[in-house]
Amino acid sequence: MDILSRLIDLAGLRTSLDIRCRLEGAFEIDHEPAGRGVIPFHVVLSGNCRLRLPDRRVVELTAGDFLMLPRGEAHLIVGRESGAGPRPVRLTHDGMLPVRENGEGAPDVDLLCGHFNSATGSSSLLLDTLPDVFHASLAGAQSEETLKLLVGVLRDEAMHQEAGALTIATAICLALLTMALRAQNTAALGTAGLLALIANPRFSRALKAVIANPAEDWTIDRLASLSAMSRATYARQFKETSGMTVAGFVTDLRMTLASDLLIRTRRTVADIAAEVGYDSEAAFGKAFKARRGVPPARFRQQMV
Template sequence: MDILSRLIDLSRLQPALDIRCQLQGAFVIGHEQAEKGTLPFHLVLGGDCLIRTGKGLEVRMRSGDFLLFPRGEAHAIVGTHPKAQTLPLKVTQEGMLPLRTNGEGEPDVDLICGHFNHAWGSSTLLLDTLPDVFHVSLIEEQSEETLRTLVGLLRQEAMVEQPGALAIVTAMCLALFTMALRASGASPLEAPGLLALLANQRLVRSIKSVIASPAHPWTLSELAGIAAMSRATYARQFQECAGMTVGAFLTDLRMSLASSLLLQSQRTTADIAAEVGYQSEAAFGKAFKASKGVTPGRFRQQAQ
């Protein structure tokens, strides 16, 4: 499994669609701060609109754009024609999703609003390093024809109530999120984080090695050698790129892997400790409690 797929798998995100909006003219639709563990997203199927955050940031959304709020920030969907007539909103049920409209004419924007639920105890290693407003144009990642096909299928499945439609739509939302992460990683990134780290062709070699063998007693010298750098250069560039030290990354990754094993298997704590690179169960328990606030046994009990 490649690095990005593994990080997404550890995040255990559960996508859900909330409503489809076909809006025109002047409109403002507010979204309150989401509950912890809920990550709202918007995908523009056609047209354009603005997303205005509670902090006053405005993001122009065009066809093929994907936007996620990793920390659930309050925001509003705003029309791009503020001087146009404000029409009353109505919600009807169209197939699998409610449909919000405010007129009978051609909409200025067609978008799907949904959210990801972040399962309790799952890894936040990837999500914590995303910006408060994660905005990507999927057209820049996929050809317009490919994206049009995917969006067309998503729109079609959301409109009808065929068997398996919900499974198809939720799987496609996770696929589109993955495409957004990949597109972001392929572009120049201003903020440090895991996506910037994965986009660095030299540093990513060492990350691949760590994820392939998390139990290995990695040293800074070994990792720097894999990246063909000196220890000092490797440590400095890693922190500048990832926004964390090499040691913090190793610990966070191992705790994420351990959490997944505790939640999804019946393996003993000692076995899991060895799997993620700890010589003793006691050392693992101490590191896990420092990271998660509870012992491995208590963590597993809380999940049950």
């Protein structure tokens, strides 16, 4: 399994589509802060609108855009400016989802709104390094045609509402997240994180090795050698690119993999400790508690 697929799998995301918005003219849709483990997202099927944040940042959204708020920040979806106030919004149902509408003609924006639930105890290693507003535009993306295809299928399922439409649309939203993350690998996110590491061929080579064999003795020297860099250069550029130290990343990844094994398997703590690179259960337990706040056995009990 490739790095990005593995990280998304470890995040334990479950997709829910909440509502479809077909709106025109002036409108303002308020979204309260999301609860813990809830990650709102929006997919623009057609047209355009704006997303406004409490700090007055404004994000322009257009057809084919995918936007996610990893920290669940409150936000407004707003229409074009006009002299008139927002039109009254009515709630109907299209057979697949509830629908917000405020007009009778062709909408200025057709928007799917949903959220990802991150399973309790799952890894947030990838999500925590994303910006507060993760916005993937089709413009200039290497995967533009595929993203367009996915959005087109979403639009068709929402329009035709045939049997199984909601299941198909929900699955496509997770695929769209993956495509958006991949498309942003080569884009300037303006923040350090795992996507930047994955996008760098030298760092990604080392990441693959650690994920594939977490029990190995992954020193900075070994990882630097895999990346054809000096130890000092590797350590410095890794920190600049990811926002993490090499040792901190290796430990976080090992604890992420250990958490997954504790939740999904009945293997002993000692076995899991060895699997992720610890010679003793005691050393593993100390490192795990430092990252998760509870010992491994207690963590497993809480997650069952």
